[in-house]
Amino acid sequence: MTAQTTTPATVRRRRAHGSALVRYGFIAPAVLYLALFFGYPIVKNFTMSFQEYTSATFFTGEASFAGLDNYLAVLADPVFSKAMVNTVIFTVVSIAGQFVIGMALALFFRRSFPLSGFLRSMLLLPWLLPMIVSAAVWRWILEQDSGILNQALSTIGLISSPIPWLSSSDTALIAVVMVNIWLGIPFNVVLLYSGLQSIPEELYEAGEIDGATGWAAFRHLTLPLLRPVVSVVLLLGVIYTIKVIDLILGLTGGGPANATQTIATRSYEMSFIEFDFGQGAALGNILILIALLFSVIYLRANARSMKEGR
Amino acid sequence: MMSTHTSAPAGPVLRRRSLGALAAVPGLLSLAACGSSDGGSTSGDPSTLRVVDYYNTPADDKVIQETLESVGAEVGVTISREKVPGDQLIQKVLQMSSSKTLPDILMLDNPDLQEIASSGALAPLDDFGFDTSGISPEILAAGTYEGKVYGIAPTVNTIALFFNTAMLEEAAIEPPTTWEELTAAAKALTHDDVYGLAFSAIATYEGTWQFLPFMWSNGGDETDLATPEVAGAAQLWADLVADGSASKSVVNWGQGDAMDQFKAEKAAMVVNGPWNITGLQEDAPDLDWDVVIIPVPAAGDDSVAPLGGEVWTIPQTGDEEKQKKAAEVLQKFVSAENQLVMGAARNTIPSDIEAATTFAEEHPELATFVEQVSTARSRTGKLGTEWPATAKAIYTAFQQVLVDGTDPETAFADAAASLG
Numbered sequence: 001m002t003a004q005t006t007t008p009a010t011v012r013r014r015r016a017h018g019s020a021l022v023r024y025g026f027i028a029p030a031v032l033y034l035a036l037f038f039g040y041p042i043v044k045n046f047t048m049s050f051q052e053y054t055s056a057t058f059f060t061g062e063a064s065f066a067g068l069d070n071y072l073a074v075l076a077d078p079v080f081s082k083a084m085v086n087t088v089i090f091t092v093v094s095i096a097g098q099f100v101i102g103m104a105l106a107l108f109f110r111r112s113f114p115l116s117g118f119l120r121s122m123l124l125l126p127w128l129l130p131m132i133v134s135a136a137v138w139r140w141i142l143e144q145d146s147g148i149l150n151q152a153l154s155t156i157g158l159i160s161s162p163i164p165w166l167s168s169s170d171t172a173l174i175a176v177v178m179v180n181i182w183l184g185i186p187f188n189v190v191l192l193y194s195g196l197q198s199i200p201e202e203l204y205e206a207g208e209i210d211g212a213t214g215w216a217a218f219r220h221l222t223l224p225l226l227r228p229v230v231s232v233v234l235l236l237g238v239i240y241t242i243k244v245i246d247l248i249l250g251l252t253g254g255g256p257a258n259a260t261q262t263i264a265t266r267s268y269e270m271s272f273i274e275f276d277f278g279q280g281a282a283l284g285n286i287l288i289l290i291a292l293l294f295s296v297i298y299l300r301a302n303a304r305s306m307k308e309g310r
Numbered sequence: 311m312m313s314t315h316t317s318a319p320a321g322p323v324l325r326r327r328s329l330g331a332l333a334a335v336p337g338l339l340s341l342a343a344c345g346s347s348d349g350g351s352t353s354g355d356p357s358t359l360r361v362v363d364y365y366n367t368p369a370d371d372k373v374i375q376e377t378l379e380s381v382g383a384e385v386g387v388t389i390s391r392e393k394v395p396g397d398q399l400i401q402k403v404l405q406m407s408s409s410k411t412l413p414d415i416l417m418l419d420n421p422d423l424q425e426i427a428s429s430g431a432l433a434p435l436d437d438f439g440f441d442t443s444g445i446s447p448e449i450l451a452a453g454t455y456e457g458k459v460y461g462i463a464p465t466v467n468t469i470a471l472f473f474n475t476a477m478l479e480e481a482a483i484e485p486p487t488t489w490e491e492l493t494a495a496a497k498a499l500t501h502d503d504v505y506g507l508a509f510s511a512i513a514t515y516e517g518t519w520q521f522l523p524f525m526w527s528n529g530g531d532e533t534d535l536a537t538p539e540v541a542g543a544a545q546l547w548a549d550l551v552a553d554g555s556a557s558k559s560v561v562n563w564g565q566g567d568a569m570d571q572f573k574a575e576k577a578a579m580v581v582n583g584p585w586n587i588t589g590l591q592e593d594a595p596d597l598d599w600d601v602v603i604i605p606v607p608a609a610g611d612d613s614v615a616p617l618g619g620e621v622w623t624i625p626q627t628g629d630e631e632k633q634k635k636a637a638e639v640l641q642k643f644v645s646a647e648n649q650l651v652m653g654a655a656r657n658t659i660p661s662d663i664e665a666a667t668t669f670a671e672e673h674p675e676l677a678t679f680v681e682q683v684s685t686a687r688s689r690t691g692k693l694g695t696e697w698p699a700t701a702k703a704i705y706t707a708f709q710q711v712l713v714d715g716t717d718p719e720t721a722f723a724d725a726a727a728s729l730g
Contacts, residue, residue, distance in 0.1 A: 054429070055404060056428060058404040058405075059429040059626075078728060143559060144558055145503065145557055146576070166559075166562045167559045167560075167561045168558070169713050169714055252513070252562065253512065253513045255512065255561060255709055255713075256562065256712070256713040257513075257561075257712075257714050258709075259713070272401065274702060275698060
């Protein structure tokens with residue numbers, strides 16, 4: 001065999017090799033993008049959480065290894081348990097509210113009626129507003145003495161004295177959740193509505209013959225067929241909600257008296273108010289861990305339902 | 311931090327914090343470090359100085375720009391100025407410090423100075439033979455870290471008590487000078503939908519800043535929060551809210567919000583600063599108002615308010631020539647004449663003791679603030695880089711008192727304990 005000999009096999013191999021390069025070439029931009037803008041920050045955040053990372057670190061680039069100190073400090077933080085409970089309440093109640101109202105509206109818009117298209121697009125408004133604008137407007141609405149919500153409620157006689165929406169630790173979390181539900185409805189409606197559109201009308205006709213109308217049709221036709229969409233909506237909902245920060249900072253700044261402090265806002269506070277970036281990163285990682293947990297639950301549940309053939 | 315929020319237009323204080331994936335934030339900040347190389351402020355032109363500050367409101371912006379340009383021309387450099395939103399300055403500074411792109415002249419809010427100086431990013435002004443004579447010692451202290459002056463303030467501010475002249479006259483009430491008078495006046499002035507007093511007890515540095523004059527005048531000290539003097543100040547606030555003389559919403563009001571209540575004549579008195587005077591005059595031109603110093607616990611006590619305002623610094627850029635030029639520019643920038651010009655345009659008080667006296671004569675409407683500044687204290691003078699954590703402990707504690715009805719002594723004992 002001489003160097004010049006080119007067997008069909010090597011040609012094939014070379015061609016295969018070339019096309020592999022091309023194939024990698026195609027995914028390279030995506031991989032690079034992910035590595036740079038997702039991989040790097042996550043890795044960096046991970047290493048930061050094990051370092052004594054202060055404002056000086058930004059200038060010198062030096063941070064001493066702190067072991068688990070940051071995590072221990074974060075867990076011992078007196079606000080931690082409150083923030084954790086708040087995060088759970090905020091997430092669960094927000095998602096439940098958004099989903100139920102979103103589903104009701106999606107079902108409502110499924111029947112077409114005059115102006116339904118217009119109304120549906122109006123429903124997207126909260127989604128289009130920058131969060132910080134929504135927060136500012138809601139602060140005025142919820143203002144205790146001159147806010148329009150208290151004025152309206154007392155005019156129709158529902159309340160006798162104004163509710164201190166954002167200035168009492170009993171109501172602040174409720175108020176924040178309320179606003180977050182309002183914010184999240186459009187997202188739920190859009191996804192659920194498009195999910196509903198994909199269910200063939202004939203199934204309902206067939207169901208009607210079998211006596212499945214109204215609630216029964218919803219329970220035995222709509223819900224099972226909508227299940228993949230529902231799980232996506234809920235999972236994304238959890239991931240979006242668990243890390244909400246601008247809304248809370250805009251409405252209450254985590255106050256009053258830490259009543260609306262969540263893991264996300266506390267992490268921000270540790271980094272940018274107390275300048276302890278290591279602890280902020282540690283708390284951020286705990287948040288990532290919780291979000292990951294939900295993703296795993298979702299993926300497993302999904303896999304199981306696939307196996308069962310739904 | 312104070313004027314950061316407060317010099318923003320009226321309305322709820324909102325910080326733009328769409329930080330995307332939260333966990334990734336600190337990571338993203340340091341992403342800028344990727345292409346870092348040592349030294350070198352960015353602009354290549356040796357005769358151009360880069361300046362970063364947060365003066366965005368027209369009144370501030372104009373006079374700062376003009377003053378910088380004129381002193382720049384004297385030194386023979388051109389000024390390239392970048393304005394950032396007030397609440398984003400620290401993030402920006404950390405980013406620039408990480409990517410070695412610090413400007414030649416950097417403005418910082420005074421309570422942040424020690425934190426940034428401790429990182430090594432700033433040069434001591436002494437290195438350039440900077441002359442600080444004439445400047446009030448307490449104002450110099452606000453720009454000092456570990457015995458060295460890093461930042462110089464041309465003008466400063468503080469807070470005092472604004473009152474609605476007509477409302478007080480109608481109720482035949484003299485402007486209060488003691489806590490007792492303040493409580494009585496606030497109660498007497500409260501009726502229908504008007505509160506006697508508005509202040510900001512928000513869960514930010516802004517709330518702490520408003521709490522300090524009461525805490526300090528009562529003999530409280532930030533080095534030990536578990537004292538009856540500190541608790542006493544919180545008790546005063548709690549009583550005002552419990553009486554209904556101040557709205558429960560104070561826990562959610564920034565200083566701009568409190569001033570809005572005063573403008574709308576929904577509050578007869580308001581604790582506020584001179585930076586909001588322009589807005590007050592523009593929005594409520596028919597409102598007659600005056601200012602007195604913050605009432606003290608008992609007649610004869612000293613009214614001690616916190617010192618606010620921004621200090622100007624020279625970052626460690628590695629370019630010594632430029633640093634020297636920057637120091638020259640800064641020296642002229644803080645001259646007594648320039649202080650008077652900037653003070654007049656921005657309703658702030660010159661830091662030079664003599665200039666302040668002249669200023670009080672020229673601007674009698676600001677004389678109260680000149681007086682209040684003369685006894686004012688810097689927030690970081692005693693605690694240095696420990697201040698941010700203490701400031702947070704203070705606002706957490708008084709919020710517990712106002713919102714949850716926690717006993718002030720308990721709340722501040724907990725606050726002291728949390729600081730270890």
